[in-house]
Amino acid sequence: MSDITVFAADKFITMDPNMPEATHVAVRDGRVLAIGDAQCADAWGPVQHDDRLKGATVLPGLIEGHAHMMAGAIWRYAYVGYHDRIDPEGKLWPGLPDADAVVTGLKDYAKGLESDAPIVGWGFDPIFLTSERLSRDHLDQISPDRPIAIIFSNFHLMCVNSRALEMAGYDAGTNVEGVIMGQNGRPTGELQEMAAMFPIMRRLGIDFRGLSQTPEAIRAYAKVAQRAGVTTITDLFSSMEDEDVDVMLEVTSGDFPLRIVPVLGAMGDPATIADKAERLAKRSTDKLRMGAVKLMTDGSIQGWTARVRWPGYIGGQPNGMWNTAPEAIYALCAEMQARGIQMHIHVNGDEAAEVSLDAIEAALSAHPGQGHRHVLQHCQMMDRDLYERAAELGCCTNIFSNHIWYFGDQHVALTLGEDRAHRMDAARSALDAGVPIALHSDAPVTPLGPLFTAWCAVNRRTMSGRVLGAVQCLTVPEALYAITMGAAFTLKLDSEIGSISVGKRADFAVLGDDPTGVDPMALKDISVLGTVSGGTVHLL
Amino acid sequence: MSLPLTVIGGYLGAGKTTLINRLLAEDHGLQLLIMVNDFGAINVDASLIEAAGDDMIALSNGCVCCTMGADLFLAIGDVLDRDLRPDHLVIEASGIADPAAIARVAIAEPDLVYGGVVTVVDALEYDRLSNDPQIGAQVRGQVDVADVVVVSKTDGGAWPEALGVAAVPLAEIDVVGPLVCGMTPAQVPEGLATHPSYVRWHGTMRGAVERSDLIARLEARPVGLFRMKGFVSAPQGRVWEVHCVGRQVTVKEGSGPLGLVGIGLSGRVKRSQLDNWWRGFDL
The missing domain is CATH 3.20.20.140 (Metal-dependent hydrolases)
Incomplete structure (x- = not known):
């Protein structure tokens, strides 16, 4: 079998001004051997043709110069952001435009979990919300029994339900900067910065290192x-x-x-x-x-x-x-x-x-x-x-x-x-x-x-x-x-x-x-x- | 008992490592775990070192010093999850960090207790740094959140004019352990209790006290008594665990031998002040 593969595509856009477009690219040892038409690599010996890219437009592999590895594993948590997003398996997670949508979305998600398993959400961004702020009262509608934590998209804030607050010992007597208190004198569920989020993360097993x-x-x-x-x-x-x-x-x-x-x-x-x-x-x-x-x-x-x-x-x-x-x-x-x-x-x-x-x-x-x-x-x-x-x-x-x-x-x-x-x-x-x-x-x-x-x-x-x-x-x-x-x-x-x-x-x-x-x-x-x-x- | 956490703050070069080196070398009887940013600057007498690795040293006095790794809060979680916790956790904040943002975790986390923020200030540099248009606000912020401000490099009579709060010259304190970590009733050696830098005080209470009453009285204590800890009777046979550092008062349910100990710096608080305050409290 030949060690040269000639890929055919509708069009290769090469980003190389010397040969900006082609219909075929030959590959040997994982590297580009020749660029041109179906015969482009014939001078190099016998070739095999690969038509799997036929009909496609092919660019050089795209390069992301600034991203973070947690972009993959963060999907172990439920996405609750404002915009539609697609997970690594190709599933579409529709955007959730307000706090009520987050509740509805997570109620559905909870059906697939064991009854006492925590729910952790990510990607929520209050900057897009015109409705009231997300609070424990919203999250308690999803479940009063299992702990729930919604990590905001900036990773500096989260909102948790009453069960999670209880696990961390947060109540009306709490006086910690970052544990936001409501007008009724009890925590609203919103927690700001790592110090306030830490007791929740520890008890719910949320581990950014593992991401x-x-x-x-x-x-x-x-x-x-x-x-x-x-x-x-x-x-x-x-x-x-x-x-x-x-x-x-x-x-x-x-x-x-x-x-x-x-x-x-x-x-x-x-x-x-x-x-x-x-x-x-x-x-x-x-x-x-x-x-x-x-x-x-x-x-x-x-x-x-x-x-x-x-x-x-x-x-x-x-x-x-x-x-x-x-x-x-x-x-x-x-x-x-x-x-x-x-x-x-x-x-x-x-x-x-x-x-x-x-x-x-x-x-x-x-x-x-x-x-x-x-x-x-x-x-x-x-x-x-x-x-x-x-x-x-x-x-x-x-x-x-x-x-x-x-x-x-x-x-x-x-x-x-x-x-x-x-x-x-x-x-x-x-x-x-x-x-x-x-x-x-x-x-x-x-x-x-x-x-x-x-x-x-x-x-x-x-x-x-x-x-x-x-x-x-x-x-x-x-x-x-x-x-x-x-x-x-x-x-x-x-x-x-x-x-x-x-x-x-x-x-x-x-x-x-x-x-x-x-x-x-x-x-x-x-x-x-x-x-x-x-x-x-x-x-x- | 909850693990006390003290955070040492201060701008780059202020003298945080000097304070930590002294803390490590002292015979304070506490098993300290000290997490630092820059392991290379740690310098203790070789005769005290029991074991040393790339990112930790263990000393014969029971202290361990290590780097905190990539994520400070994960490191704190790891310490709490150990079978054998140290007596006290000390964290060196980075030179630009807000030490209170770290120390706050000790108020939030039930397994930790607030051990205070000690901010180190360089007598020669503070006036310039605190007025710097780029970093002045953050440098001043480190002092604003401190429970104790320690001034380094005061030899020759230097003193930061811009400081504006009471502060202790590091050179005048002969042992730093009580300042950074306080002391526990069981562990403090008698010799330390009479150390010239500090006023030591202790009190006991006969009756049980409600939490809110206790907190109100603790908040009214003389400001010079900057650390206090111990146990007080609570109603229904329960016991309050008490920790006071600077402005922070923590009272939660615990168990231990009844009694409170406190320390202040000599010259900043008198025994008579403390006894007067306590007399009104001894129910």
């Missing part, structure tokens, strides 16, 4: 990715103890359909973190790429915890908070730059972006060197001047385009106002400044789906249907490039993936329609039929 380091979590992540056409994905703030790496290496070996790029969370002593990143890099395999680090700087804009430049938040809220002190950001940047370690730096607010660029500039002065490709992540408030500086410093930016649709209206009304909301997630400014870009979902914060993310960057529609900052819209080809080659570049993998080019991994996204042929507003509706990873076909 990312177990074999099941890693496999669930791969399923979510496959449904989105993604063949390479990050886990952008990983703890990665030695035993975690053992598990990841084991699970990702063989025909695993996903390349994972876990990025080490950088909190603490810079030299210790750099040592660990270097050790991890040495254990990398094709499907598991380690060695980069992630810095946290500020919080989130919709949580009013991002660090924002003058004039701050329109509601007059205090100016956010640092999760890493500016001087610690400087120290981390200096160490990582000196050691040649790539950084991904979380920056939501523009002050956080500015401080991070200052720190990179200082690090580059002290430790000159090219090709570092440090990546600013989220970049939600960066404007032209910050993108120009990013270009000067050789940085990349990975832009949180999904925010435009999910939170754009809220940013206009509640956080930044009309004017600055127009330049949020300013992908056009980035390209004009010459900064390499990727676009991301931050899954599970918003759903994984690079085609949807590209749709956001192209159309800049909000949930209310308006266009937010039309001048920042990308073209479809620009957005498709960003979710393939652009993202590959930010991960320093552009020599291996990101386009269908001879020598690169045979990683493909198999689509039901041609994204360059449909109305740009239909980009998000294109069906994903599956992926090809290293030449192995994984259709849904």
Whole structure:
């Protein structure tokens, strides 16, 4: 049998300008051997033809540059968010628009559980609610006997029922900041921040660690990715103890359909973190790429915890908070730059972006060197001047385009106002400044789906249907490039993936329609039929 | 008995590790578990070390110091799930963290009890840092939530003018254990009780007391008595477990030998004040 497989498709869109389209791609040893027509690989010897992709449009495997592994295993809990969402098994979970819908939805869900099993929900976001706040009284309608906890989409809040409050010992006599009390003097069920949520999580066995380091979590992540056409994905703030790496290496070996790029969370002593990143890099395999680090700087804009430049938040809220002190950001940047370690730096607010660029500039002065490709992540408030500086410093930016649709209206009304909301997630400014870009979902914060993310960057529609900052819209080809080659570049993998080019991994996204042929507003509706990873076909 | 949790806060370089190194080395008779951010800065006399690994050291005085790993709250859960819990859990907050956001878990979680927030301030740097446009608010916040503020680097008479609250110079305290962890009636060595840095007080009560009455009286205690713990008779033969640190008063059902002990810093509270307050209370 031949070791060359020639795949036929309706169209391969290669993202390689030398051969932008083709009808056939030949694969050998998991890599692209030839591109062209049915005879493209004949010079290499006998071939076998594979028609499983026939009728499909094939893109390079899509690349998600900013997501979190819990996007897979979080589905062990019941989804109760506002928007429709599809789980790793392909089941549609319809959006629940108000508290009553959450009650009805979870009553149905409870029918499949044992009578005393806890119910844990996730994805609820009160920012979309116009009705009253979710409370214990709603959740008691689902069941007064079994404990129920609804984790909000930001993971900083939850709402629990009376049984769960009782298990934690929360009652009218409780005086704990974060345990919200109602006018009747008893807890409403809403719990804010980890300290108040901890007694519930402990008693209900809610374990965020188990959402990312177990074999099941890693496999669930791969399923979510496959449904989105993604063949390479990050886990952008990983703890990665030695035993975690053992598990990841084991699970990702063989025909695993996903390349994972876990990025080490950088909190603490810079030299210790750099040592660990270097050790991890040495254990990398094709499907598991380690060695980069992630810095946290500020919080989130919709949580009013991002660090924002003058004039701050329109509601007059205090100016956010640092999760890493500016001087610690400087120290981390200096160490990582000196050691040649790539950084991904979380920056939501523009002050956080500015401080991070200052720190990179200082690090580059002290430790000159090219090709570092440090990546600013989220970049939600960066404007032209910050993108120009990013270009000067050789940085990349990975832009949180999904925010435009999910939170754009809220940013206009509640956080930044009309004017600055127009330049949020300013992908056009980035390209004009010459900064390499990727676009991301931050899954599970918003759903994984690079085609949807590209749709956001192209159309800049909000949930209310308006266009937010039309001048920042990308073209479809620009957005498709960003979710393939652009993202590959930010991960320093552009020599291996990101386009269908001879020598690169045979990683493909198999689509039901041609994204360059449909109305740009239909980009998000294109069906994903599956992926090809290293030449192995994984259709849904 | 619930596990007491004390959080040590303070900005980068304030002297948190100095305080922890002293706490580890002291002969306080408590089996402490101390979770730190930066294990490399821990420095104790080699003769005290019984066992050492990449992320923990165990000392001959029963103390263990370890890194907290990726998730602080999971680490706290792991400690609570152990068969043998330490006498006291001490957590070093990161330099930019709000120590109260961590300490609050001890008020929320029934198996923990609030042991207070000790914030360390650098005498030479605090005035600058607390007015810094980028981090001033968070640095001031660490002081605002403290039950005890300790000032480091006061040699040469340095003192942070911007502090605005009562604070203790670290150099003037000869043992830090009572300040950070308090002491339990059973375990405190007699020598420590008469230590010059501290005023020690103890009291007993004959009759049973309602919870609300007890709390009201405890809240009225002289402010210089910054730590108090013990057991008090409750109606129907039950027993109240009492923990007071700074402004926080915790009273819950428990069991143990009746009696309360408290400590304050010498020069900040007098025995006579304490006895006067208690006399009105001794039913």
